[in-house]
Amino acid sequence: MNASPAAAPPPKNDKSAYVRDMFATIAPRYDRANRIISAGMDEGWRKRAIALLRAPAGGRIADLCCGTGDIVFHLLRTDPTLRVTGIDFCEPMLVRARARSVREGAGSTEFLEGDVMALPFADNSFDGAIMGFAMRNVASIDATLREIRRVLKPGARFVNLDMSKAPNAAWKACFDLYFYGIVPLIGGIVGGSREAYTYLPNSLTHHPDAEALRDRFREAGFANAAFARLMGGAVAIHYGDAP
Numbered sequence: 001m002n003a004s005p006a007a008a009p010p011p012k013n014d015k016s017a018y019v020r021d022m023f024a025t026i027a028p029r030y031d032r033a034n035r036i037i038s039a040g041m042d043e044g045w046r047k048r049a050i051a052l053l054r055a056p057a058g059g060r061i062a063d064l065c066c067g068t069g070d071i072v073f074h075l076l077r078t079d080p081t082l083r084v085t086g087i088d089f090c091e092p093m094l095v096r097a098r099a100r101s102v103r104e105g106a107g108s109t110e111f112l113e114g115d116v117m118a119l120p121f122a123d124n125s126f127d128g129a130i131m132g133f134a135m136r137n138v139a140s141i142d143a144t145l146r147e148i149r150r151v152l153k154p155g156a157r158f159v160n161l162d163m164s165k166a167p168n169a170a171w172k173a174c175f176d177l178y179f180y181g182i183v184p185l186i187g188g189i190v191g192g193s194r195e196a197y198t199y200l201p202n203s204l205t206h207h208p209d210a211e212a213l214r215d216r217f218r219e220a221g222f223a224n225a226a227f228a229r230l231m232g233g234a235v236a237i238h239y240g241d242a243p
């Protein structure tokens, strides 16, 4: 059975608009759908990514493509001295992040609308940057990595958490059955859009595997580029340090 329908990705210049509109549609139910689709494991993955960030106390951290702010709030729970800026280009996701910020009484946080490929920050602005489940969605991985490197201070780390391609063929086949077959069904029921939750798994089909993505970090100028696999490689955390 072919569990990877591999729908063609949207054309590159339309990708940003397509992704923005898609997240606007699923924003109201995004958090609940995430928890159900990942069986609650996404929270643990975010914590692993935050541990790898090694954010310095009191540091200024960017959560890129922050969505509803899950990583922002985890960061602040881990270390309330951090100053965290969430950036996303989908306003309905940010509306939810800001509402959560008020509810959770989150300390030093701001949520800004912006495109991660053209960040509204000066060079060397941040002591660390993190991105969760979004690299598959950007129109250009290389432009995004170069832009992130630009806004990081020398030595500051970027951590990227995302779905990846498991290296073991049998495990990958099992996981693909779930990811490409079941996730769109759950997404249709819980997330409110079967189309969105068909696009999201398919965006992995055209994404580099873990080794290739690490090499893209190196090509963008990150030092010490490496990755850790979670879930047998179905999820990966990549990281690298600004030179």
Ligand SMILES: C[S@@+](CC[C@H](N)C(=O)[O-])C[C@H]1O[C@@H](n2cnc3c(N)ncnc32)[C@H](O)[C@@H]1O
Residues within 6 Å of the ligand: 016, 019, 020, 023, 064, 065, 066, 067, 068, 069, 070, 071, 087, 088, 089, 090, 093, 114, 115, 116, 117, 131, 132, 133, 134, 137, 138, 139
């Ligand atoms: C799957 S959600 C992840 C949200 C959050 N990081 C999390 O861990 O739950 C992907 C987010 O990336 C945002 N996004 C995608 N491409 C973007 C871009 N080029 N610039 C800014 N945000 C972008 C979308 O609007 C969406 O909120």
